[in-house]
Amino acid sequence: MSGEAFDGLQEFVEACKRIDDWREIENADWDEEIGALREVTGELIPDPPMLLFDNIKGYPAGFRVVGLLTASCKRAALALGLPVHEPRAKLSELASRKMREVKPIPPVEVAGGPVMDNVMTGEDVDLYRFPAPRYHAMDGGRYIGTGDCFINRDPETGFVNAGTYRMQVHDRGLLGLWMSPGQHGRQICQRHWERGRSCPVVATFGGDPLVFIASHNRIPWGSGELEFAGGLRQRPVEVIEGPVTGLPIPAHAEVAVEGEAPPPGEESRDEGPFGEWPGYYSGGTIGTGEPQPVIRVKAVYYRHNPIIHGDAPMWPGARRGGLEMGTGRGGVADLARAGIQDVVGVGRHLGYIRVVAIRQRYPGHAQQAARAVAAATRNGRWIVIVDEDIDPTNFTEVMWAMTTRAEPSRDIEILENCWSTPLDPLMPPEKRDSGDHTNSLAVFYAVRPFHRRDRFPKVSRSPRALRERMIEKYRSILPFPVP
Ligand SMILES: Cc1cc2nc3c(=O)[nH]c(=O)nc-3n(C[C@H](O)[C@H](O)[C@H](O)COP(=O)(O)O)c2cc1C
Incomplete structure (x- = not known):
């Protein structure tokens, strides 16, 4: 390798x-x-x-x-x-x-x-x-x-x-x-x-x-x-x-x-x-x-x-890392150490959004993964748990999962007193100066509900393999991005 x-x-x-x-x-x-x-x-x-x-x-x-x-x-x-x-x-x-x-x-x-x-x-x-x-x-x-x-x-x-x-x-x-x-x-x-x-x-x-x-x-x-x-x-x-x-x-x-x-x-x-x-x-x-x-x-x-x-920090919409290495706090390595099984990938967007894709195995698996990410994370705002068919590094796919698999009244959980830093722009100055560098996190369970995952509507998007075949077949005609 x-x-x-x-x-x-x-x-x-x-x-x-x-x-x-x-x-x-x-x-x-x-x-x-x-x-x-x-x-x-x-x-x-x-x-x-x-x-x-x-x-x-x-x-x-x-x-x-x-x-x-x-x-x-x-x-x-x-x-x-x-x-x-x-x-x-x-x-x-x-x-x-x-x-x-x-x-x-x-x-x-x-x-x-x-x-x-x-x-x-x-x-x-x-x-x-x-x-x-x-x-x-x-x-x-x-x-x-x-x-x-x-x-x-x-x-x-x-x-x-x-x-x-x-x-x-x-x-x-x-x-x-x-x-x-x-x-x-x-x-x-x-x-x-x-x-x-x-x-x-x-x-x-x-x-x-x-x-x-x-x-x-x-x-x-x-x-x-x-x-x-x-x-x-x-x-x-x-x-x-x-x-x-x-x-x-x-x-x-x-x-x-x-x-x-x-x-x-x-x-x-x-x-x-x-x-x-x-x-x-x-x-x-x-x-x-x-x-x-x-x-x-x-x-x-x-x-x-x-x-x-x-390598100064940039506005977070600019890319500074070419690959998701899964090593940051709350990455694949931390989750594996915490005993969370079947983590298929992680992603981080705009600095504050952490996404974990899991292959759900049992009821409560998504909740367990979210708490493990929260425990390991510093500087989070949103944690998004998605199913294995969502690429956690693809922002559009993640947003799609959030809008179609998370019911706001049921699938958003707020965690208080989470580890943050004085860099957080939302932290009130008095709290920052007191040394209480904590914030709240919103967890979005953007996964199919486990108990009805088999009856959840089927995805109509063309399957990944077919899309990839089309891209290769017509790359000379259409300006598809290089993978
Ligand atoms: C480009 C870049 C700049 C960083 N700048 C700082 C910084 O100014 N202050 C800081 O505390 N951490 C900064 N960090 C984060 C630390 O490098 C990171 O938390 C690292 O794990 C610290 O090493 P330590 O665990 O041995 O303390 C930066 C990270 C990167 C990628």
Whole structure:
């Protein structure tokens, strides 16, 4: 099942060029233009191409930003080492199985690597050397860290965590951090701060796409993301022992920094505003009313012709992921662990709508699945349970099931006090400031009632196999989309 694993981002970008799934964009401005072009491309072009920005305004050629890295089905498959020409549904299934069955492989230490091509230390540190974009019109600054990886070590157990948290450039040598409450990287910082000292950190801005996938997926506390990435790669991630912190620096990262996050009482800064995934400015100082942690950067390392991975949140109608991997909270993996049988797929729409397709086996199966999703989910608004004939990733099919299989007076259930975050635009400011980050969820049981599933009206839509046959037969005449 597994194909090529890429050492770094530059190698992956070259492979995307070989399958002709990219566009080069010259002369864009880091100020709003990169952000806006990414968003309209992700919104208006199905399976959008990778955007490689070069000759960015005010920057020399070669200092690049890549956007929509794995936003097409083919590129997501390529990153995961899956056969790129399979149809989306098959690839989603393979991707989700691969993520579920990963056997972690620890990183291996090497003496050097491309990330050490160029070094800045002490007074020479200058983060403005890189074309960090300001993505949204009202962002409070430039964000070098979006498709990033923040690495720190737990002082109690010694385990090394990696997480993706947004990082703002405050100054030549100062970064701002927004880590949601409960994030593992934040818990580790807090453990250092409670001991009255700064937390040593490494952050990378662009690198092996599988390290990035591991970094923004929820890997249980205590098991490292670098190990998970090694498992996905089926060979270890090469790391260099950081000269300043002793932390592992992925040897093929595009840009890496070493430094320390001081206790917020010692130094912190207003962070944001920043356009977040619900489609509103949130988080950081406007979300909490408080200044946020910083990283004092002691050293910067970067490859020749570095590529910053620009993966800032977009309005949720724009596509940033090419495949449903079933790994998010409440995904196939969580449901399987909770003992929910016959989950055939999951989907997420507009950030807040989580859909689970099940093959109903017994009365109450749909209710059991909904509660398991609610238990595992953070940031939900609607949970929709559908039958196995509905593709949970197809928004139109999901809406059709909701309008024809859910009777509002009977099949909508409201769950209170569910786990949310301060990013929720509906959360009243007093509730947000009190730290009560909970919301309600509506569950839609858009399934045929179990007890009369055999007598439910038969679906009149042409069967899937016949539709697929027609598409293949008449593709040369009609402009059907590629599967
Ligand atoms: C592109 C992207 C950006 C993200 N930015 C943030 C962020 O700014 N703050 C945050 O707390 N989580 C952010 N996340 C979510 C975390 O990366 C995710 O919850 C991850 O599991 C955190 O790692 P941890 O479990 O080791 O804390 C982001 C995710 C993605 C995909």
